Amino acid sequence: MFELDASIPAAKQCPICGQTGDRKFRKNHIWIRDCANCSHRFAELELGIDEVGQIYDGQYFQGDGLGYLDYLAEASLLRKKGQCYGKLLEGYCWPGTALDVGAAAGFILHGLMNYDWQSRGIEPNARIGRLGREKLRLNITPDTLETFPKSECYDLVMMIQVLSHFYDLEAALEVADRVTRPGGLWLIETWNRSSWTARLCGKRWRAYQPPTTQNWFSPCSLREIAEAYDFEEVGQGNATRWVSAPYLRSLLRYHGGFWSYPLEKLLAIIPNSWTMSWPVTDRFWAIYQKAENLD
Ligand SMILES: [Zn+2]
Numbered sequence: 001m002f003e004l005d006a007s008i009p010a011a012k013q014c015p016i017c018g019q020t021g022d023r024k025f026r027k028n029h030i031w032i033r034d035c036a037n038c039s040h041r042f043a044e045l046e047l048g049i050d051e052v053g054q055i056y057d058g059q060y061f062q063g064d065g066l067g068y069l070d071y072l073a074e075a076s077l078l079r080k081k082g083q084c085y086g087k088l089l090e091g092y093c094w095p096g097t098a099l100d101v102g103a104a105a106g107f108i109l110h111g112l113m114n115y116d117w118q119s120r121g122i123e124p125n126a127r128i129g130r131l132g133r134e135k136l137r138l139n140i141t142p143d144t145l146e147t148f149p150k151s152e153c154y155d156l157v158m159m160i161q162v163l164s165h166f167y168d169l170e171a172a173l174e175v176a177d178r179v180t181r182p183g184g185l186w187l188i189e190t191w192n193r194s195s196w197t198a199r200l201c202g203k204r205w206r207a208y209q210p211p212t213t214q215n216w217f218s219p220c221s222l223r224e225i226a227e228a229y230d231f232e233e234v235g236q237g238n239a240t241r242w243v244s245a246p247y248l249r250s251l252l253r254y255h256g257g258f259w260s261y262p263l264e265k266l267l268a269i270i271p272n273s274w275t276m277s278w279p280v281t282d283r284f285w286a287i288y289q290k291a292e293n294l295d
Helices: 049-055 068-089 107-113 126-135 169-178 196-204 219-228 245-255 257-267
Strands: 021-027 030-035 041-043 097-101 118-122 154-160 180-191 231-244 275-290
Touching: 021 196, 068 107, 068 154, 068 180, 068 231, 068 245, 068 275, 097 107, 107 118, 107 126, 107 154, 118 126, 169 180, 180 219, 180 231, 196 275, 219 231, 219 275, 231 245, 245 257
Parallel strands: 097 118, 097 154, 154 180
Antiparallel strands: 021 030, 030 041, 180 275, 231 275
């Protein structure tokens, strides 16, 4: 578990526009600010690559003690999510080359490849990335977007639930811009801080988890950020949540307490192939297209 080092400097400047902002509330002993200029919400925290390595160690992917079974259970759902985005992208472009940022073991990437995308992934956790390389034969390298070579070029940069986690948002977006070809796309899924769930929960909203999450967006604020990089929003909607029978069973096993055993027995009658999905209101996806001709 990552523990905040008191020597880590507190970032008081907005990572989008560089202006200062007001402190709104504290979460996990870290102040969260709203920029006075552009209203971007960010954590008062300045992490380096070493702290990022500690945050995304194996424990992050195993949650609070969840084991390998859970990871496998979620794998098919993540693959389905990748397929879902592959299908969605058919409405915007032909398949080409894609960079998946924060690819983990590559299950989403694997799903996207079913739609003929030639993809590679980067993942700061070397151990989880190796799982994708060895088990799924995917091209996943241990890297962060902030330190990724700007010389590469892709038709699509995919950032699924990673935008809130960048330790240097400005550097990450600059690289994302540089590695996207003119006319290429960003596909982003992230938390929606303007959703009714976020507003209702206030500081208890599940996405406020600094230092793991450090930046929070709304469809409107993200559109403005993309436009600053000459990307135009071409699509946007609520993200989809998927569950399957094995995933529900594994959740019950670890979080069900007294009712775990009887409920798990009851769920045993549901076939493993059963899945269910529905739109979630506090996460959104958006597709942005880079301008074709840049001066
Ligand atoms: Zn700002």
